[in-house]
Amino acid sequence: MTTLRLADPGEAADLASFLSRLLRYDRAAAVRLQAxxxxxxxxxxxxxxxxxxxxxxxxxxxxxxxxxxxxxTPLDATVSAGQLLEALDEQAAALGVPPMVTGPAWTGMLPPRSGWRPLGALPGAPVVAAVAGAVAEFRTRSEAMPVEDRTRAVLDALADEIWSRPVDTAARLPLRAVHAAQVLGFLRPGAELSVFQAGGWLRLSCPHGSVALRRTAAPGSGLGLTPLS
Incomplete structure (x- = not known):
């Protein structure tokens, strides 16, 4: 097994937190590593x-x-996120690279490395508040429905309606991107966020990571995750 030495235990702890949060939403998650x-x-x-x-x-x-x-030598491998987390030694700041897996389709269509142009900055506090407001709206509207109407399809459609709204009209960045950054621990209250575009991709850059999504995705395509606090 190839072993990577991280700069310090802090880097290892941050990586462990990212993997743990990712696995919370997809226990079979795969990740692509590049160095x-x-x-x-x-x-x-x-x-x-x-x-x-x-x-x-x-x-x-x-x-x-x-x-x-x-x-x-370069490293480019798609591996199990769960196995990668298990192979991470935080105290030793060492990361074992598990065997490669057959990657899902998205691993072959990563956001571009270059060509990003800035679309503007977003203050962190109002963005966090917008996510909290969206979560509250989802709960209020879903709880107002008759119990027999709260099917997965109906709840997903409601969530898609809410999270597809732009958090910023100039950049047209959907709330979905901000929600993803929050659940992964990338957002920090008070930190300024930056929005970039490259072709059909939008990227939200945060102090502790970034998220990217295709701008051309059509609304109503189905949100596989309902809002959580």
Whole structure:
């Protein structure tokens, strides 16, 4: 098993938190790992891509971790998120790379690495408040329904209606992206967020990670996850 040395235990703890949150929503989640050879002596960066099941196009999350050693060969592997978490030693800041798995379709269609242009900045506090308001609205409207009408299809349609709304009219970033960033622990109250676009992709960049989704996804495609606090 290939072992990666992370820069410090803090990097390992942050990565463990990301994987744990991802597995909360998809126990069979796979992640794609990418690390390029580092030109600098201090080491390189490991990028971990995961997908939250938030509709037909989904939301791709990106968490990076600083490596504590210089790589001479590139790494590009799709592995089980659960096995990766089990192979992570936080105290030793070491990450074992488990055997590769046959990746789901999304792992072959990652957000572009370059070509991103800024669309604007979003203040963190109002964004967090918007997510809280959306959660409250979902609960209020769903609880007002007769019990016999609260089918999965009806609840998913309601959630899709709410989370497809733009949190920012200029960037047209849907609340779905902000919700994904929140449940993965990327949002911090008071932190400024940045929105970027590259082709049909939108990216929300947060201090602790980023999420990307296809802007061209049609509303009503089905939200596979109902709002949670």
């Amino acid at each position: 390029a050879p580092a030109a600098a002596a201090e080491g390189g960066v490991l990028a971990v891509f995961g997908r939250l099941p938030l509709g037909g196009s989904g939301v791709v999350a990106v968490r990076t971790a600083r490596l504590g050693e210089q790589r001479t």
